[in-house]
Amino acid sequence: MTPCTRSKSARDLSKSIISELPIVALHRILELMPIKYAARSSILSKHWRQLWSTQPNLVFDPLFFQYVSNTKDSAASVIHKILLKHTGDILGFHLISEADTLTQSDVNQFIIFASNHGIQKLTLKMANDEKYVLPDSIFTCATLTHLNLSRCIFMLPDGTQFPNLITLQLEHSKIAGHRGLENNLNLPVLVTMELRFCVDVDSVYLVSPKLENLSIISSYTITFRCFSVNPIFTIIKHLCLNGTSLEKLCSAYVEVKLCQPLKLQSLKICNFKISLESIACAVCLLRSSPNLSEIEIDEVVKVDETLNQRTELLSSYYLSTKKDRVDEALRLIQTVRLRKFKGSRTEMCLIRVIFSHSPNLERMIIEQCEKLENATNYKEKLREQLSCITRASPKAIVVKYVQPVFPVAYYDFFV
Template sequence: MANDEKYVLPDSIFTCAALTHLKLSRCIFMLPDGTRFPNLISLQLEHSKIAGHRGSEDDLNLPMLETLELRFCVDVDSKLCSAYVKDKLHQPLKLQSLKICDFKNSVESIACAVCLLRSSPNLYEIEIDEVVKVDETLSQRTELLSYLSMEKYSVNEALRLIQTMRLRKFKGSSTEMYLIRVIFSHCPKLERMIIEQCEKLGHATNYKENLRQLLSCITRASPKAIVVKYLQRVFPVACYDFFV
C-alpha cells in the first residue's frame, strides 16, 4: 500500500500460530490480548511503533525468535523494557542475531540492548547499522559512565557470548570509538569486529590512526587474538585493512 494510506492490521496477524516471518513497515499498532507468536523465527520492524496493549496483558511471547531487526523504530526500548524483570525478559529468547539501525549511545538505548542480550543465551552476532551522535552534555556522559560502572555485571553477562560484531556506516566519531572500547572490554569470546566505513567519507582515513591507538591501549576481555577488519567499499572491489 502507498505510504500515505492508512490501514488497519487485522488481529488475526497477532494470533497466527503458523507465522514464521513477520515484517511490518510504517505501522503504529496496539497489541490485542492473546497476542502470541509461538513459531515466529524472524521479526523486522521498520518506521514502526508499538503503542501498547489493548487489554490487561503487558508482555510479548516470542519463544522461537532467532532474528530481530529494528529500523527507525519509535519508543521500542521502553516497550521492551516494560516487560522485563531484573533487566531480563520474562521468557528467554532464542535470538541468534540482532540488527539495530540508528543506535543511540545513551543510557536508555544501552539498557534496552543489555536487557535483550541478557535474555538471549544463543545470541552470537550483533550488527549496528549506524551509531547516531546525540547531543552529549557532561551530566549525560557522567550518567552513562556511572551506568556502565554500576551495571558492569549485567553488561558482562550481556556480551559474554558475542563472537561477531559489525559496525556499519562508521565515521570515526568519539561515540563510535567509545562503543568499540566497551565491546572490547566486555566480550570474552569476541573473534571478529567488522568495521564498514560510511560511504560519504570517501577516501578519508584520518580516523584510522586514532583507531589503531585505541586498540593498542584497550584491555581486551577475549584471550584470543582479535582481528578488527576495516572495510571500505570501492566499486568494483572492496579494500580491507586489518588491525590485530
C-alpha cells in the first residue's frame, strides 16, 4: 500500500468513526463550533447536511455577529435563511450579543418560529437601547423550560402561565403587568429565579410553589412587596442578595425574627455594604433559617460613613447589644466563603465575629485576587492575623488562596 493510499484510508476511517457517533453527540459537536463552520459541515455528505438542518440548538453569539458583519448579508437575513432550511425541533434558540441589535419585528418572528418548533431554552441578550416586547405566544409556550432575557418588557396577557418553566433569568427588564385585571404570574414548576436590575417586579403576584433558588441583584428597584405577601419566600432553599437588596428586604420584614421559619440552606450576599440595616436583616434571615449551614459573601464594600470608626458597628455597637441574636444566627453555620477579599479592617473584624460566634464552623474559605509578586508576603501576614483569632469551633480551619486574573490558584494553606 502506497503512502497516499494509507493516508486516504486513514481519512476515510476517521470520517467513518465520527459519522457513526450518536446523533446527539454529533449535534453537540456542531453546537460547540462557530456557526459558520457548523453550516459548512453540510457540504461533507448527505448525512452531515441532514445533521445541520436538524441541529436542535441554534446559538447566534458574538462570533456569529462578527462573522456576518464581514459579509454583505445582515444578521437577521442570515438567521431567517437558517430557520427556513431547518427541519425538526428547535430545543434551544439563543441570540447573544452586547454590541449588535435586531429589530423588534425580526425578534418576534424568530421567537414565534422557535416556539412553534418545540422550544425548551430561549436566550435573548441583545444590545438594543429600546427594550424588546415579548410576543404573547411565548407566555403560554408549553414546551419552554429555561428563559434567559435581557432588556425585555413583559406585557403579560391574561391567563399567563408558563406551565413547564424551570428557570427564569431576567436582567435589565421590566414587568409591565397584565393588560386585563389579573395580576398573577403563574410558574407552577419554577425552581430557579434570577432578577438582575429589573423594574416593576412588584406589579405582579408571583405564584411559584416549587421555587428553591432565588437571586435578586438590584440597586434601587425592588421593594419586596410581591414577596412580603407571598409564601414563596418561605419555601426557597438558596437565596442570593446584594447589599442594597438586603436593606430593601429589611424594610419589608421585621428585623428581629420572621414569624414563619425559612427553609434556607445557603445565603449569598454580593457587594455586602456593612450598615445597621444590612447586618440586622442578615441576622434576621439567619435566625429564621434553622436549616442554613453555608454563607457566601462576594466582596465586602465600604462601611457606613456615618460611623466614627469603621469597625464600630461590628465590634462594639451591634455585638454588645445584640450578642444573643448573633449567637443564634451563626450557631449552625458550617461553611463560610469570602470572595474578593482585600484584607481590610472591616473584613478582618467580620471574620472575628464569624469565628467567635460559630461553634459548628468547619471551613472558612477566603478567595483573594492579588498580584502574584505580593502573594507570598500577603499570605504570611494573613496567616499571622488569622492565627490570633479566637474560635468557638475547635475544628474550624481556613482555606486561603490567591486567584489571579487567570483562574488558577497560586497557593493555598490551612490555618
